Amino acid sequence: MNVTLPEKNKLKKKQIIIYTSIIIVCIICLVTAFYVQFYARISFSELLGISEKKQFGNKTEEEIEELKSDFNKVFINNIEEDNGDNDNKKSDKNQKLVYTQYEKKESNTNNYDLEIHIPHINIKSEIVDEYNKEIEDIFVNKARNVLQSENKNIIYTVEYVANVQDDILSLMIRSNLKEGVSAQRIIIQTYNYDLRNNKEINLEEVLKIKNIDKSELQGKITDSIKTEQKKVEDLEKLGYNVYSRDVSNDMYKIENSKEFYLTNDTLYIIYAYGNDNFTSEIDLIVI
Known part of the structure; x- marks a missing residue:
């Protein structure tokens, strides 16, 4: 016997792609934050480009x-x-x-x-x-x-x-x-x-x-x-x-x-x- 699920319980292909993309982005953010915290010599704000610019090499x-x-x-x-x-x-x-x-x-x-x-x-x-x-x-x-x-x-x-x-x-x-x-x-x-x-x-x-x-x-x-x-x-x-x-x-x-x-x-x-x-x-x- 074939059972047909109600439409509201089905995940559309487009929704699956969106949810998967969100999960991937979150994983990338977590990995990046971990790297910046423990390995890179920059703050997270610097990585995002919102920190005050350092003046190395830019002095008058x-x-x-x-x-x-x-x-x-x-x-x-x-x-x-x-x-x-x-x-x-x-x-x-x-x-x-x-x-x-x-x-x-x-x-x-x-x-x-x-x-x-x-x-x-x-x-x-x-x-x-x-x-x-x-x-x-x-x-x-x-x-x-x-x-x-x-x-x-x-x-x-x-x-x-x-x-x-x-x-x-x-x-x-x-x-x-x-x-x-x-x-x-x-x-x-x-x-x-x-x-x-x-x-x-x-x-x-x-x-x-x-x-x-x-x-x-x-x-x-x-x-x-x-x-x-x-x-x-x-x-x-x-x-x-x-x-x-x-x-x-x-x-x-x-x-x-x-x-x-x-x-x-x-x-x-x-x-x-x-x-x-x-x-x-x-x-x-x-x-």
């Missing part, structure tokens, strides 16, 4: 010059962005991801003037352990030596700033040393750590994440160093003794540029010549 010359002139102001001896999402990675849950471990201000007539704010990276990682050891070796040990000095008229300061953006922890430390009649020396060390993949991140990787064209940036670096060297040559003709740049040096290649600091909308690439020489000269590339 005036904005770049302003950021360069305000560079000294970025060292606030604190972490700028730390929303607590990385508490599970911390060695000490009661501290920030980066915190001031050594802090001292002391003056001793004819001996030294010292003001230090030396950070500690609060992450459980062998790589970070090496970072913290290097910070101790470079900055803490020097401070101890200064405090033990006599009749050297030493001025020594250490300051820092840190930031977390796109699961990248970026830390920049600057020290300023003036010892008697010796030349002033500025050291800038940076540490950049991929919190998502628990590894050190280099400049080339950051450029890919931020969609910054490598060859275009390399040209900008080269042009900037050439401009600074031209200024040096002009001053040398006037009899000044100024730190000279070797434009052909491989240190200016992006793959060899180790010191950089990342914020939510700015990338600083730093060539601090005092890291290897007794000089306070710095070249700053701002993106």
Whole structure:
């Protein structure tokens, strides 16, 4: 016996297609949301194109010059962005991801003037352990030596700033040393750590994440160093003794540029010549 279902209980072919399409769209949305949350370095609002546009590579010359002139102001001896999402990675849950471990201000007539704010990276990682050891070796040990000095008229300061953006922890430390009649020396060390993949991140990787064209940036670096060297040559003709740049040096290649600091909308690439020489000269590339 044949049974005919009432028309109202039948699903038309068109309805089946619509319902199937809705289910497929929902699955795609869920997969996309999962990927963005756990793998992509963009927010969901950015993916939809409704977030505020980042300014990497879009700054005017005036904005770049302003950021360069305000560079000294970025060292606030604190972490700028730390929303607590990385508490599970911390060695000490009661501290920030980066915190001031050594802090001292002391003056001793004819001996030294010292003001230090030396950070500690609060992450459980062998790589970070090496970072913290290097910070101790470079900055803490020097401070101890200064405090033990006599009749050297030493001025020594250490300051820092840190930031977390796109699961990248970026830390920049600057020290300023003036010892008697010796030349002033500025050291800038940076540490950049991929919190998502628990590894050190280099400049080339950051450029890919931020969609910054490598060859275009390399040209900008080269042009900037050439401009600074031209200024040096002009001053040398006037009899000044100024730190000279070797434009052909491989240190200016992006793959060899180790010191950089990342914020939510700015990338600083730093060539601090005092890291290897007794000089306070710095070249700053701002993106």
